[in-house]
Structures are given as C-alpha cells and as structure tokens.
Amino acid sequence: MDDSRISRHGSGARLWLAGGWLLLALLAAIFAPLVAPQDPLAQDLMFERLPPFWMSGAEPGFWLGTDSLGRDLLSRLIFGARIAFVVAFAAALAACLVGSTLGLIAGYFGGWADRIISRIVDVWMAFPPVLFAILLVAVLGTGLSSVIIAIAVIDWTRFCRVIRAETMGQARMDYVENARIAGYGRIGIMLREVLPNVVPSIVALLSLEMGIAVIVEAILSFVNLSISTDDPTWGGIIAEGRLSIHQAWWVLVFPLVTLILTVLSFSQFGEGLKARFDPVLR
Amino acid sequence: MNASACLDISNLSAVLPNGARVLRSVSLSVQPGEVRALVGESGAGKTMIGKAVLGVLSPSVRIVEGDMLLEGEDLGRLQPKARRTLIGARTALIPQDPLTALNPSRRIGPQMTDRLVRILGWSGQRADVRIRQLLDEVQIRDPNRVLKCYPHELSGGMRQRVLIAAAFAAEPRLIVADEPTTALDVTVQKQILRLIAQLQREHGTAILFVTHDLGVVAKISQKVSVLYAGKVVEEAETAALFAAPQHPYTRALMAATPRYTDPFASLKPVDEAVLAGLAAEIAAADQAWRRPHG
Ligand SMILES: Nc1ncnc2c1ncn2[C@@H]1O[C@H](COP(=O)(O)OP(=O)(O)OP(=O)(O)O)[C@@H](O)[C@H]1O
Ligand SMILES: [Mg+2]
Numbered sequence: 001m002d003d004s005r006i007s008r009h010g011s012g013a014r015l016w017l018a019g020g021w022l023l024l025a026l027l028a029a030i031f032a033p034l035v036a037p038q039d040p041l042a043q044d045l046m047f048e049r050l051p052p053f054w055m056s057g058a059e060p061g062f063w064l065g066t067d068s069l070g071r072d073l074l075s076r077l078i079f080g081a082r083i084a085f086v087v088a089f090a091a092a093l094a095a096c097l098v099g100s101t102l103g104l105i106a107g108y109f110g111g112w113a114d115r116i117i118s119r120i121v122d123v124w125m126a127f128p129p130v131l132f133a134i135l136l137v138a139v140l141g142t143g144l145s146s147v148i149i150a151i152a153v154i155d156w157t158r159f160c161r162v163i164r165a166e167t168m169g170q171a172r173m174d175y176v177e178n179a180r181i182a183g184y185g186r187i188g189i190m191l192r193e194v195l196p197n198v199v200p201s202i203v204a205l206l207s208l209e210m211g212i213a214v215i216v217e218a219i220l221s222f223v224n225l226s227i228s229t230d231d232p233t234w235g236g237i238i239a240e241g242r243l244s245i246h247q248a249w250w251v252l253v254f255p256l257v258t259l260i261l262t263v264l265s266f267s268q269f270g271e272g273l274k275a276r277f278d279p280v281l282r
Numbered sequence: 283m284n285a286s287a288c289l290d291i292s293n294l295s296a297v298l299p300n301g302a303r304v305l306r307s308v309s310l311s312v313q314p315g316e317v318r319a320l321v322g323e324s325g326a327g328k329t330m331i332g333k334a335v336l337g338v339l340s341p342s343v344r345i346v347e348g349d350m351l352l353e354g355e356d357l358g359r360l361q362p363k364a365r366r367t368l369i370g371a372r373t374a375l376i377p378q379d380p381l382t383a384l385n386p387s388r389r390i391g392p393q394m395t396d397r398l399v400r401i402l403g404w405s406g407q408r409a410d411v412r413i414r415q416l417l418d419e420v421q422i423r424d425p426n427r428v429l430k431c432y433p434h435e436l437s438g439g440m441r442q443r444v445l446i447a448a449a450f451a452a453e454p455r456l457i458v459a460d461e462p463t464t465a466l467d468v469t470v471q472k473q474i475l476r477l478i479a480q481l482q483r484e485h486g487t488a489i490l491f492v493t494h495d496l497g498v499v500a501k502i503s504q505k506v507s508v509l510y511a512g513k514v515v516e517e518a519e520t521a522a523l524f525a526a527p528q529h530p531y532t533r534a535l536m537a538a539t540p541r542y543t544d545p546f547a548s549l550k551p552v553d554e555a556v557l558a559g560l561a562a563e564i565a566a567a568d569q570a571w572r573r574p575h576g
Binding site: 175181 | 338377432
C-alpha cells in the first residue's frame, strides 16, 4: 500500500485513466441493452467465427467478431460486464465491511479481541484461496449469490490484516490519548478519531478487492462453477474462447484484455484515490 | 495531605510488569493558579507522572500505592466513568509533539470545537466564538485560515499555539504541559513559553510543567520538584532552589546546564560521586519500601 507515498505525482494520470476505463465499463454494463449492438444470446450459424472489424471477412455490426455459435463478442462482453460489476461491488463491500470492522476492533482494542481475531485470520489464510472458493461454491451451490458470498468469506482477511495494522499505528498516536483525556468514550474515539485516518486505506483496498472479485468470478466461471444461467460472463467467454483459439483467437483475447484492463484499473484507481484522499499526502 | 490543592499526589508508586519500580513514593502538589515544574533527566518518570494524573497510563504500568487528589476528589476512588468525566472537565494536556497530538485527518476548527460541544455540551456557535477568542490570545492572526487547515499544513509553532489554545479553551483547573517546547526550534521555544506563561497568568490555571531544562524552570515556575529515577529528590520554591540547591543531584544538574555566556565550558556530565550517592539513596528507599510491601 505504501508505494502511493512515493509515487504521488503519478497519481493524477493513473487515477483518471483507470477511472475512465471503469466508468466506461460501468456505463456499458448499466445500459447494456441499449449499447450492445446485438443480442448476446442470439446464435446464427451463418455468422459463426466472424473476425473483428479490421480483418477481411468481417461483417458490419459485429465489431469484435463472433464466437463459434455466431454470437456477437462485443455484446457478450458488455453483458458480461454486468455480472462482473455486480460481483465486484457486492463481494468487495461485504468483505470490506466484515474485514475492516474486525481489523478496527483488533487494532484499536488490542488484548483479547486482537488475539482472537488475529488467530482466526491466521487459520483462514492457511487455506489456498482459489481452492477455498471452489470448495465454497461447491457447498453453497452455483449462482450469483454464492459466488459473492464465497469471495467475501475468503477475502475479508485482507481487509482485516491491513486495517488492523494501520489502526494499531494510529491508536499509538498522541491525538488518541488527547481524546481520552478529553473524556471521549473508547468506541467514540475509534469511530470518530481513528476511523477517518484509515479510510484512505479502506478505499484503496476496496477498489483492489473489486478487481480481485472480478478475477475470482472469472475463474469460477471458467471452471463452470459460477452462475448457471446462459448469461454471458467474462470467465465463461474465456473458457469458450480457449476451445477455438486456433480458429478464432479473438474470442479468447478480447475478454482477456477486458478482464486485465478492468482488474488493473481497479487497483490503480484505488491507489490513486488513496493518494488523493489522504490529507497528509495531498 | 492538602485539601485545598488543585492537584495533590501523595506516595505514588508504580511498577512495570517485570516488577521494576518506576515511580518511587512520589509526592507533589500543585496549588490553584500555580506553576509547578517537574524537572529531571530523560527516563526519570516525568511523563509517567503526568499520564497517571490524566488517567492515560499504559496498561502495563501498574500503580501500586498512593493517592491522587484532583481538587479534593480522590481519583483512585472514583468509578472509571466518573473519573473520565472529572479529568475531562478539569484538566488538559499540552503535549510534547504538536504534530501527532492533532488528528491528521480532521481540520483544526472542528477538532477544537468538538471537545467543547461534545464533552461540555456547548452550542456550536458558543464553541466557535470561544475558539476564536483563544486563537486570538495565542496570537494567531488569521483564524479563518487556520481553522480550515489540516494539522500538517501548519508549522510546528502554529500547531503548538493551536494546542495551547485548545488546552485553555475549556477553562481547565489544571494543565499538564509535557515538555511543550522540546520539539520546537529555539526561537519558537521562547515565544511558546512566553505564551503559556501569559495565558496561565490571565486564566489563573495551575500547571504541572514537565521539563528537563532548568532554564525553563527558572522562567516559568514558582515551585519545582526534582525527579531522579522516579523519586523526588528535592522540592522547593523555584527561587530558593536556584539560590541554594540542597541536594547534590540538583547542584550537579545546575552545573550541567549550559549557559549562554559560556556554552561549552559548563557542559559536563553529572559527577560520578553524585550518581553513586543517588544509587545508594534509591536502593535504601526501595529496601524500606519492600519491607512492608513484601
Ligand atoms: N509503557 C511502558 N512500559 C514499560 N516501561 C515504560 C513504559 N513507559 C515508560 N517506561 C519507562 O519508565 C521510565 C520513565 O519514563 P518516562 O517516559 O516517564 O520518562 P521521562 O522522564 O518523561 O523522560 P523523557 O524526558 O525522555 O520524556 C523510563 O525508564 C521508561 O523506559
Ligand atoms: Mg517524557
């Protein structure tokens, strides 16, 4: 997290670039039915494996080409963004809420609370995350909500660890002691004095976590453990694209690029926001 | 015991988890409106006494005996909540490091008024007027700007002025000033010291003034306690102490204090013989203390 302190001057450009891409993707997801050129589910064997627009053999209206069932790739990516963003927001928020709360409590109160919470985190992190996710979804059953729950259940520890450490640093500062002398209650100090100082880190982590949620969702879709409807998902498209890589590379490459851009943007956006938010860095 | 004192500490002893005694039957009192200097070298336990009074000792430091009376109220006998309320209403701290003593993520204005509004129940407007009045007293000429600043946007001297204003704002009876000028550069030190002295006089606030600098002691205090290894080795009126220091350690400390006229010649460490005498004195005191306390 700390590299933002060094590279604060670069934070403007990356904040805007990353934010721009995310906004574009988000708007496309929200208005998918309006902006998608084709029905993402419509199959047409006449149009199977059309190449992207600049190659010979491309058809107008199918900008990024079609897959082996003749479905429009761009439209599928746009509709896939819907699930990606829903999972990103819901899972990251849930993980953030649980992890940050516990991290704040552990870091601020220390003692027994800290020992118990830290031990749980240690045990939790002993599981390999992807395996953990697959296991959880297998138990919970496939579907959007189990994907979200699985990601939140696995990744709250990231928030907990970082926020705990930051809170501990803040709790040692004299302003906390000053607040205690003034007569503020412990919980009041935690929420009003300490919390605002860890918010920039929470924001950065939240954004990073959204990117991670997008990846995990894609992985789960890839192994066919995500949502079970026909709705396109980025991971699902990648899985299909892999099968026809020799005949239609674009079906694999475009969703991969989209995924990577989105994930990178989330993490850069978070770092940029943190640098922007933090009054000491500003 | 002295019922009329603003602060009356008697026989205060504290130990660390390893059993080491860090405060050795400390007794000292601060009369209303008086400045009591607490002087001693680094590690003597000055900060610890201040923290004990303000109720913010670290949990690893345990008070094993002694009483602390704040305006006649026995802090040790109060319920924690009542103690917090009493300390919050009657005391304030002027800290050593004015940067970390201010919340970095909150603007100065809300940070200063918050305490008046939330702890003392003042209206926001009354608190605002009060804060501006105090900022004027600490000679901050552009309060509108300062109130909107984040702490890191102010200089060290300005931050300390803000903290002095905040300390006096709620009209506490007792202020603990823990080396309030140590973190500042020399020219600013003098201004800050003068400000504290001036506000102290005008508000009639008692101050427990922690310092390791005898020059500061002479300038600001009426009474002084000399602390060594958690033990008060000498206590006197400031003028009397400088005129005729009784304890060898006090004399050694004075000899070790650099003078502007001859800054290097007099910079000598405390004499070996004096230290040996002190060690014996403290060992004897601990011996006497252990007998009744097992
Ligand atoms: N929380 C703590 N746990 C253990 N030991 C402590 C703790 N706080 C202070 N001490 C020890 O107690 C002694 C007194 O410390 P204190 O901070 O009161 O000294 P001081 O007189 O204020 O010194 P300085 O001039 O450096 O501020 C020191 O030896 C210190 O190492
Ligand atoms: Mg100290």
